[in-house]
Amino acid sequence: MTHIDAGSELDPVHPVKPPASEGPVAVRARGLTAAEVAERIARGEVNDVPVRSSRSTAEIVRGNVFTRFNAIIGVLWIIMLFVAPIQDSLFGFVIIANTGIGIIQELRAKKTLDGLAVIGEAKPTVRRDGVAAEISTSEIVLGDVIELGPGDKVVVDGEVAEADSLEVDESLLTGEADPVLKKPGDVMMSGSFVVAGGGAFTATKVGREAYAAQLAEEASRFTLVHSELRSGISTILKYVTWMMIPTAIGLIISQMVVKDNDFKNSVARTVGGIVPMIPEGLVLLTSVAFAIGVIRLGRKQCLVQELPAIEGLARVDIVCLDKTGTLTEGGMDVTELRPLGGADEAYVRQVLGALGESDPRPNASLQAIKDKYPDEAEWRVQESLPFSSARKYSGASFSDGTGENSTWLLGAPDVLLPSGDPALAEIDELNAQGLRVLLLARAAGELDDPQVGAGATATALVVLEQRLRPDAGDTLAYFADQNVQAKVISGDNAVSVGAVAAKLGLPGAENTVDARTLPTDQAEMAKVLESNAVFGRVTPQQKRDMVAALQSKGHTVAMTGDGVNDVLALKDADIGVSMGSGSEATRAVAQIVLLNNSFATLPSVVAEGRRVIGNITRVATLFLTKTVYSVLLAILVVCSQVDYPFLPRHLTLLSTLTIGVPAFFLALAPNKERAKPHFVKRVMRYAIPSGTIAAVSTFTTYLIARHYYTGPDALAAETSAATLTLFLVSMWVLAIIARPYTWWRIGLVVTMGLGFLIVLVVPWLQNFFALKLIGTTMPWTAVGIAVAAAALLELSWRWVGKKWPA
16 A cells, blocks of 8 residues: 655655555565576576766767867878978877867766766665565566556566556656556556556566667667757857868968969968868867866766756756755654544544555655554555545555444545635645645545545544755745746645745745646646746646746746656756656656755756856857958968968967967856857857958958068068967957956966967077067057957947847
């Protein structure tokens, strides 16, 4: 027999599960013997599907090494090693370093993820030699007898051996929302989960033959959810590739065929024009930012099952909270027992004791009743009715030993009592204090009657006090401060839920809605949801409908929960967040699992997401500014039929000082900006004008220098002047992107500037990078052009900000 609190959410199941009730089953299966288990292991009949929390090591190495741009740069690097000094091949060593950093960081993130995944892994209860014990999913063998209770996930395919009002939800596999009542001999499919009752099943398919494993082969549990950041970068790289191809061909023809110059010098300058078009560090820094986010959250016992979930939670504007286990702790205390209609209190205590003792898997509410009223009468259970979130009550029939049989219901008073019952006013007063109230009622009919609650005699009220999470108030305040609306969606009485929310300072907690009055039309439901904050008596299907209604209005919705009745809503929400102590089913479908069961961890996840999104947007603007000015410079060179102004070493130096090093620090810096949509638009609206101004100003300096300098060494002097202008303009772009300034951001910009100055004044560095400013007129002209370009940059950024606000 299984009793679950009739208030709402299924409370977290206990980690060590006692054997399921035998119910109608006469003989309890003992399970396999140790010898039989050993035989099956020897035959390979083991559930050996690997638990994947991340890419394998080989996949990580391949993913970082074998990229489109690494291939292009690798070919160019090999060419440069043969035709030019080592200085012009530095870009190749930078790529090797970048790839190494990417692999190391992702391996660190994998180690963190894999460690946390083991902690959060489902531990099914398997019966062997008549003893039930929890084992790892991978240790299950063919023929094992696996016990089930509410919230348990079916981990392998099998056949029902024992069933005690066993109801299974197969919606995640079949799409059918209604729970299926299972009887001995029925098929159990892996990936489904128990919503009510209990029992046991025999494993008939394990490993890759199991249904869920076959689905997992096609789409791993840890495949990436939609990420605007990743898809945006992929879109940008696609367009960059298409721009590069014709531009690079034109540059090659211009420098190698049209220009009758030294062959090796022409090759070097051609490569110097192609390499900077590639935003080679952008993907690396995105991966590193995500990986470090995973590591940071892992230290806070937060398992991110799908990496972009960090980004997704940062974009959330509505978070739907399940009260039990989120705002309140699992434990409860019985504070009062109020007999009704002259019922004998001693007899009521006996009934409650029998109800508590008969359930092998008591949740928090029933455990509190069991602790308060131990079973002394030892009544015999004849039949049980498991709790259902749709029904809001559970029940059992007893024989008290004297020959008298009785049927009892324990559940929501406002469901079991008719409207207008005098006891409801008393209950409302208790709910208004934030107390949970259960009604014990004696049923007139049989438990298998769908209307068993009709005509039940109210016998007593059980008043329970919920323990508020000490950190819940601060977390709600954080969301309010960040303009994220919190909606409390609970199966409890709406007034009671509102009182709890009010104690925690939730804005709008006084506006409570009974979900039974919600309109069924999606648009109308969305209006009610947007204008209210607390909803009670919500069924599992309504939770799902409420998430869909909010999404239909353009909201990004996060859903938290720990009970089996939250699974469907968690799956449909943009981001599902489960407590580590929640049911196996909720942990399986959630993108984020809070292993420490602390709701207060969520702000850390939001902060990590905002850091990643905000910083990658800044960094992407830097990289793509370089791509834009590189492409435009190449086009200008081809159209003007002049030598390309730069060697690879010049652009390697500029990229390192104005993009590479600063981007690494900026990508990992704290950032509390609220995440904004339209990543590609927000990056390109600044990168295109910035790159255009940089290209035009640099080419202007170059053309002026070509007329100013004469002689055999003129090209080196022209290159140095053009490099000075490009560096100063790029530094101004960096200075804009680094805003708002802090001491370390100012220090970063100044340090990069000093690095370039050192190259200009130290003789051996001048020779190494082929940079030497000749005279004073042309260098100061280059500075003047850069100053004008910087002013134009400021104007363009402000104009763009007003014209196309984010």
